[in-house]
Amino acid sequence: MIPVFHNCCIIFAVWNFKRGTRSKMDLKNNIELTIEQGVKEAVEELFGQEPVSGQIQVQKTRKDFTGDFTIVVFPLLKISQRKPEETATLLGEYLKNKLEVVHSFNVVKGFLNLELTNNYWESLFQDIYVQADFGIVKEPAAGNPFMVEYSSPNTNKPLHLGHIRNNLLGFSVSKILEANGHEVIKTNIVNDRGIHICKSMLAWQKWGRGETPESTGKKGDHLVGDYYVKFDQEYKKEINTLVEKGVAREDALKNAPLILEAQEMLRQWENGDEEVMNLWKMMNAWVYEGFDITYRELGVSFDKIYYESETFKLGKKLVEEALEKGILFKKEDGSVWADLTDDGLDEKLLLRSDGTAVYMTQDLGTAVLRYQDYHFDEHIYVVGNEQNYHFQVLKLVLKKMGYPWADKLYHLSYGMVELPEGKMKSREGTVVDADDLIAEMYNTAREMSEELGKLDDYEDEEKKEIYRKIGLGALKYFILKVDPKKNMTFDPRESVDFNGNTGSFIQYTYARIQSVLRKAKERRLKWGFQDGKPEVILESKEKELVKLIRDFAAIVREAGKNFSPALIANYTFELVKEYNQFYHDFSILREEKPEKRDFRLCLSEMTGRVIESAMNLLGIEVPERM
């Protein structure tokens, strides 16, 4: 997708290295490159042959071994013509003599473990600490914006758990791309027209008796959803009646009066019938009011919203033009199709025989409109994996229509959310409603907090704010920690567990850190690196924390490359686990040596800052107390 950017970075760094113009900072932040270059020189000098790229492997030393970085020497044996241990030892001695940062080394089988100097880690940490937004690229890269489409609701029913995964993913991916220096336009396509909304409209017209959100006290999207259900119930009744009369089920499905009426309504809508339009506008307005509340509670937002009702006409026009050019073909009944059999796919319907548009029609129009509007460098569709085929076709049809930028469309395909007892089925009433779920998470957070009683001296408003952060944080983390492309199981019981690998655990650690910092301030302590602190010998736990903090920048890049909030989530969990161990094993404020105490305050503060940054990329807020 966008590996170009990252490759450039590496090439740039190496180029600089060769010219010897790298600053001290670069050296520190690219310690792997420094080591790699050292190994390269060592191999040339010791064994008289230049290693090819990929032969030198520098990786982080695994926890159960001594050292910071490890060089795998197996690939170098062909050059060295020696045993693994011997090769590693020779390289280790060379590096220890040549590189100032190498303090010592050890060899285990074919692995050369390097331990860097205390001074390296300490000053690396100092460099990180003084950066305002460590790991985040602030100035946008040159080029056109990225567009991220997510949410994409139908306006005939309220949002459910599946939409929640979609919204959280889309919002977080947008944040992560921004953190990688891209300008991002968050966009939404509202499927506000089509047979689905006509069904709700028809049911309301027939059985609604003028009900409104105001008269019923129901959220607008829920009210409209109720009529969608009502339509389905009545439709089924009609089908059963027809079947009892001896009509084949298949024919009954197509010919039940209600469905014919709904189809007629859709035609009237496309013809701009005034009464239908007014009903449509009214009911959609109800839905938007409801959606706005859910979006606000989820904390997601959009920069530009497209409505299918505004893009489908362009879509139809594009289809008609392509038909004239002979790119598409018309069947006898008047329906228009794309023939994709040469590309290993099937034929795809683009206009029904009655001339009305289908889903694909509007998506063609929306894509073209968006390219006209923004000339995006990349367009990411956050849409479930059940639509993989749809996006394959969309890209292909756009290409056939002659739009080279079709290659810039990327379908970020995520897996289904299932419940422990299986898939959500509206028929069986097992669909988890988004609003209900958010409320449930809030309530559990409240109960849990009240039980622990740590917020008893807070005002009610402040308490509510914290419950909200905790409840929502738990929900978001639970969903975002799973690799997007995988199906996931949502266990309601597990999701409200606030122990272990959860959002609450991370928030708790943040609150803990803030508590220590507050107490330090109360004692009027000053920490930081402003006035040249004396050298501190790092405990191994402290060094581990520094290493993990350093990793944040690379994780943000990796997450951007893979469109994966899960990488951020799992990283943060690692960091927080490490910090809690450190917190448990060492004193901070009670540490007697001031320089050690101050360093630990810096370390704690920095950990807190990274937690906050990382959670921000997931759209999760962190509380000062909990």
Added chain:
RNA sequence: GGUCCAGUAGCUCAGUUGGAUAGAGCAACAGUCUUCUAAACUGUAGGUCCCAGGUUCGAAUCCUGGCUGGAUCACCA
């Protein structure tokens, strides 16, 4: 049937371009608060990385074949 995706501890999930003894959390059991927040920490137990071949010095990771589960192939969106 065609195409695509997945399969790792009882459950939910990690596991960077192939590297050392495959890791967490939950659940179970045993410990740790007179202390900077115990929503925490420590320990015990738990594995045929779906199966079989292949490539490699080295495979959970790559290739081939099979098994299982899911998605999709609609005049639904």
